[in-house]
Amino acid sequence: MSFELTKSCPLTGARAGMLTTHHGVVPTPAFIPVGSQATVKSLTPQEFSALGTNIVLGNTYHLYLRPGIAVIEKLGGLHRFMSWSGPLLTDSGGYQVLSLAHLRRVSDEGVRFRSHIDGSEHFITPELSIQFQEALGADIMMTFDECPPYTDDHNAVQEAVERTHRWAERCQRSRQRVDQALYGIVQGGAFVELRRHSANFLTSSGFDGYAIGGLSIGEPKQVTYSIVEETVSLLPEDKPRYLMGVGSPEDLVAGVSMGIDIFDSALPTRIARNGGFFTRNGRKIIRNAHFRDRDNPMDEGCDCYTCQNFSAAYIHHLFRCEELLAYRLATIHNLRFIMRLMEEMRRNITDGSFPSFKDSFLASYRPTDEAVRLSQREKGMKWRGKKSGIDASNGDA
Amino acid sequence: MSFELTKSCPLTGARAGMLTTHHGVVPTPAFIPVGSQATVKSLTPQEFSALGTNIVLGNTYHLYLRPGIAVIEKLGGLHRFMSWSGPLLTDSGGYQVLSLAHLRRVSDEGVRFRSHIDGSEHFITPELSIQFQEALGADIMMTFDECPPYTDDHNAVQEAVERTHRWAERCQRSRQRVDQALYGIVQGGAFVELRRHSANFLTSSGFDGYAIGGLSIGEPKQVTYSIVEETVSLLPEDKPRYLMGVGSPEDLVAGVSMGIDIFDSALPTRIARNGGFFTRNGRKIIRNAHFRDRDNPMDEGCDCYTCQNFSAAYIHHLFRCEELLAYRLATIHNLRFIMRLMEEMRRNITDGSFPSFKDSFLASYRPTDEAVRLSQREKGMKWRGKKSGIDASNGDA
Numbered sequence: 017m018s019f020e021l022t023k024s025c026p027l028t029g030a031r032a033g034m035l036t037t038h039h040g041v042v043p044t045p046a047f048i049p050v051g052s053q054a055t056v057k058s059l060t061p062q063e064f065s066a067l068g069t070n071i072v073l074g075n076t077y078h079l080y081l082r083p084g085i086a087v088i089e090k091l092g093g094l095h096r097f098m099s100w101s102g103p104l105l106t107d108s109g110g111y112q113v114l115s116l117a118h119l120r121r122v123s124d125e126g127v128r129f130r131s132h133i134d135g136s137e138h139f140i141t142p143e144l145s146i147q148f149q150e151a152l153g154a155d156i157m158m159t160f161d162e163c164p165p166y167t168d169d170h171n172a173v174q175e176a177v178e179r180t181h182r183w184a185e186r187c188q189r190s191r192q193r194v195d196q197a198l199y200g201i202v203q204g205g206a207f208v209e210l211r212r213h214s215a216n217f218l219t220s221s222g223f224d225g226y227a228i229g230g231l232s233i234g235e236p237k238q239v240t241y242s243i244v245e246e247t248v249s250l251l252p253e254d255k256p257r258y259l260m261g262v263g264s265p266e267d268l269v270a271g272v273s274m275g276i277d278i279f280d281s282a283l284p285t286r287i288a289r290n291g292g293f294f295t296r297n298g299r300k301i302i303r304n305a306h307f308r309d310r311d312n313p314m315d316e317g318c319d320c321y322t323c324q325n326f327s328a329a330y331i332h333h334l335f336r337c338e339e340l341l342a343y344r345l346a347t348i349h350n351l352r353f354i355m356r357l358m359e360e361m362r363r364n365i366t367d368g369s370f371p372s373f374k375d376s377f378l379a380s381y382r383p384t385d386e387a388v389r390l391s392q393r394e395k396g397m398k399w400r401g402k403k404s405g406i407d408a409s410n411g412d413a
Numbered sequence: 414m415s416f417e418l419t420k421s422c423p424l425t426g427a428r429a430g431m432l433t434t435h436h437g438v439v440p441t442p443a444f445i446p447v448g449s450q451a452t453v454k455s456l457t458p459q460e461f462s463a464l465g466t467n468i469v470l471g472n473t474y475h476l477y478l479r480p481g482i483a484v485i486e487k488l489g490g491l492h493r494f495m496s497w498s499g500p501l502l503t504d505s506g507g508y509q510v511l512s513l514a515h516l517r518r519v520s521d522e523g524v525r526f527r528s529h530i531d532g533s534e535h536f537i538t539p540e541l542s543i544q545f546q547e548a549l550g551a552d553i554m555m556t557f558d559e560c561p562p563y564t565d566d567h568n569a570v571q572e573a574v575e576r577t578h579r580w581a582e583r584c585q586r587s588r589q590r591v592d593q594a595l596y597g598i599v600q601g602g603a604f605v606e607l608r609r610h611s612a613n614f615l616t617s618s619g620f621d622g623y624a625i626g627g628l629s630i631g632e633p634k635q636v637t638y639s640i641v642e643e644t645v646s647l648l649p650e651d652k653p654r655y656l657m658g659v660g661s662p663e664d665l666v667a668g669v670s671m672g673i674d675i676f677d678s679a680l681p682t683r684i685a686r687n688g689g690f691f692t693r694n695g696r697k698i699i700r701n702a703h704f705r706d707r708d709n710p711m712d713e714g715c716d717c718y719t720c721q722n723f724s725a726a727y728i729h730h731l732f733r734c735e736e737l738l739a740y741r742l743a744t745i746h747n748l749r750f751i752m753r754l755m756e757e758m759r760r761n762i763t764d765g766s767f768p769s770f771k772d773s774f775l776a777s778y779r780p781t782d783e784a785v786r787l788s789q790r791e792k793g794m795k796w797r798g799k800k801s802g803i804d805a806s807n808g809d810a
Contacts, residue, residue, distance in 0.1 A: 053730075053734045053736060054727070054730065055731060055736050055738045057736065057737055057738070058738060058741070060718070060722075060738065060741075060742075061722075062718070062722075082730060082734055083705065083706075083726065083729075083730040083733070087705060087706050087726060087730075090706055090708075091706065091708055091724060091726055091727075097724070097726075097727055099722045099723055099727070309488065311487075321457070321459070325457075325458075325459075325496045326496055327488060327494070329480065329484060329488055329494070330488075330494055330495065330496070332480075333450075333451065333479060333480040333484075334452060336479055336480070337479055339450060339452050340454055340455035340737060340741070341452045341454070341455060341456065341457065343737055344455070344457075344737070344741070345457075
């Protein structure tokens with residue numbers, strides 16, 4: 017496992033690199049599609065690979081509940097279970113236990129909770145999270161962390177940060193395998209000095225990479241950006257930096273510009289299942305009536321299978337009829353849009369034109385209105401209780 | 414448009430042929446996957462083509478309601494709309510109007526009904542059905558027919574047969590295009606002499622092919638088989654014979670054996686979405702708990718993408734989590750199973766070994782229990798009212 021920086025942008029913080037894992041090389045900056053339940057919703061591995069995916073995320077919390085870690089271990093690990101031979105990252109389950117599970121009780125020992133699926137009681141500790149992640153066998157594991165809500169006050173966030181640090185050390189100490197990387201997760205909410213404290217603590221403990229967690233959970237974008245900027249400046253140059261839960265096009269460009277190497281988010285695929293198509297000018301909503309007889313593709317000039325083969329009118333029809341193919345064609349487009357964006361940024365960093373690419377991208381991309389974004393975010397939160405593979409975030413968080 | 418018989422089985426009625434259309438050649442016996450709403454549920458055209466599909470079915474009733482015939486015509490016809498350049502057949506809408514729509518009133522003029530989607534009132538006549546099918550532009554059109562329920566008495570069925578004949582003649586007379594084939598549909602319920610009457614009437618009117626309609630709608634299998642046998646004996650040798658709505662493996666083998674060339678049915682794809690996997694020994698139900706950690710594919714030796722790449726345990730997990738990929742992987746398998754069965758039968762007819770193939774297939778294939786079959790059939794009927802692309806037969810009838 018190694019990370020090599022190949023180029024840095026002299027005007028911004030942007031950097032291009034190569035992350036080498038036992039299952040292949042990931043060119044950075046990289047976006048990781050979310051496959052929480054061992055599937056990138058609606059797509060086959062053949063398909064998401066063809067879209068440019070180099071690494072996929074699985075989720076310890078979801079896989080622990082279904083099908084159970086022992087089942088996947090018995091079947092040869094997560095790679096083999098989902099038939100994906102490329103690099104894999106597993107999230108520790110910390111975030112999901114606190115955002116999805118019911119009746120959570122956090123103690124220093126770990127988190128007691130009830131499953132959001134059947135109400136059964138469980139207890140996960142940092143040691144168990146690592147044991148589970150070693151059994152799953154992903155190339156990159158994450159430390160078990162406590163991500164407090166954005167609305168928590170300084171004292172509560174500070175407590176969560178200190179616990180996250182103790183848990184990170186326990187994760188390190190409990191490792192049995194040496195062929196997996198372990199990344200630490202910086203917490204600290206919107207409090208700059210807690211973020212600094214967390215970054216300093218974790219970097220002194222020596223992890224294989226550093227994630228920034230606890231962002232993109234409802235706070236205004238300016239807060240996200242300033243916390244990322246502050247935190248990145250304290251992370252070592254020679255280790256990968258991973259911004260968790262960020263995946264809107266404008267945030268990916270901003271994140272890369274600040275020196276982030278890796279991102280993951282369910283946003284592109286979830287938005288797709290709700291009929292939102294990324295274009296260079298912003299999101300288009302396929303259900304709008306004016307697409308009813310629109311012969312053009314949703315995104316002119318896009319090289320994806322969807323845009324190369326189907327009119328907006330056809331996809332509008334599929335969404336109106338709630339046809340399964342609808343969700344898939346939209347997912348293909350959005351994921352390809354994001355992968356192409358990452359490829360373009362990498363190319364622009366390498367040939368020195370990233371600053372002008374960034375300016376021109378942000379000049380033409382109209383982000384979704386902040387109010388709409390926050391209300392959709394809340395809708396997403398509510399969906400988590402619902403059981404549906406289509407418009408709910410059933411296992412995509 | 415032509416049909417050429419290439420080989421007949423000397424011991425059974427089975428025959429192999431080539432059906433030539435403007436969009437390609439269809440080797441027969443052929444199975445037509447159902448794409449009522451301009452999509453074979455969950456699959457792309459690229460995908461169902463790779464499974465061995467040579468011809469697809471669209472439905473006039475569904476497409477008339479959504480997106481509307483004018484929309485598809487404006488966008489260049491059904492082929493272009495759904496991005497399928499191969500042969501297409503459209504059903505006339507007769508069966509769907511009578512089985513799906515609400516408040517139907519049949520008169521000699523046509524059928525007045527309310528949409529099963531929004532309750533809006535519509536009126537379709539034989540002339541309008543042909544006008545719609547010409548606008549859709551399929552290679553093969555079907556006459557607008559009246560399919561009475563299996564429970565109707567002799568008088569009611571006789572009335573429906575006579576009306577079907579008058580409508581068939583009106584369909585013929587109203588044609589404007591010459592580049593599409595038109596098939597007549599034999600009706601007559603379970604009454605042999607009505608079937609004979611219908612077959613004689615339609616064949617004397619001269620259609621490009623002959624369908625047997627009004628079967629597989631709840632009657633016992635022995636009735637289906639004897640009616641098919643009687644009817645086929647009255648159809649001309651040199652025209653294609655199409656058994657509508659039949660698609661279980663054992664029925665396909667029986668139908669081919671009796672001299673049927675073409676079949677369509679939503680069964681293989683609907684069963685798939687409900688977790689039923691065809692194998693040479695019968696159907697397997699993926700939700701059964703014993704598949705939870707089964708490492709083998711669902712159907713050993715199957716050449717489909719699903720069986721080549723995924724364990725039963727993985728697919729069991731996807732179904733349990735209601736993941737979109739579940740429905741797709743199951744559909745891929747069942748459709749490939751059916752297509753391979755058709756390919757095998759064609760090969761066996763051609764090399765003279767069909768009778769022994771038939772015997773050995775039927776000896777090892779355990780059909781779904783008759784009682785289960787009829788109760789599942791009823792469940793399917795009920796689902797028609799539900800709005801869901803997954804387990805409902807939303808637009809697959």
